[in-house]
Amino acid sequence: MGITFRKETFRDDFTFKNSPEHIRRFPFPFHEDAYMYAVNIEPHVVGPRGSVLENLIDVDEHYVAEMQDRALVLAEDPLRCQSLPHMTLAGWDLLELLMEQQALGYPEHFTLTRDGDRWRWINRPLGIDDTFTFGDTSTLPYGPMEYITRQSQGDFCILDQRDGNLWMDAGMVTTQADWSLDFDIGMNFFEWHAPVPLAHEKGIFVRALKFLTNIQQGKPARRLNWTMTINPRLDTSPENYHKWGPDRATVTPENVGDKVHLRV
Incomplete structure (x- = not known):
């Protein structure tokens, strides 16, 4: 049975809501x-059926609304998506990974067919049906990373590994918790943290x-990251602080349960 996608907003009137199934x-x-910073990393393996770990790439009831919000952010600020010239090949790797996993986990919503380098990608929730040549950027409306991350929930950073460090050299970041891809692009692991x-x-x-630079091919890892957000707003970037910063002053003992949201 397919996912029932919610019609909702993450700005203005904030109609976002979780279904009981999604809360579970x-x-x-x-x-x-108690909480303190920790390297809470574990192997990224498939988890129980019905959980967010049932598939290696999760798609949920908020998918369509989140992709619509991402398109609005990018229309206002295209620099939320950047890729340095040497990262194009890595963008194709990401496109292949996300298409394969979305089609594998949700065949009723996504279909990927391949005939050599000639690929066809069908994304039914977003009404997309594109045929392109894998590796040829001119056959897509955007670069490979931007094309597929406009259709994938969550933010994405592609890191280059060199000089014993990791460098943030590409990313699609429209739902960040008060940090800027445009500021951090090209920085190394210690600089952006x-x-x-x-x-x-x-x-x-x-x-x-040390852990990240020693991850082996085919053995992905995961960790849970979280933040508190006032109102169900996805775009809490420093570029738009003037829009969401004042929200913090609106929290009272009476409305805290409605306004404060835990994002993971």
């Missing part, structure tokens, strides 16, 4: 009542980088 599958990030408090002193980023 929510990946709650805390294993105890510089504003994070406490974690540097505890050596967390040194350990995280």
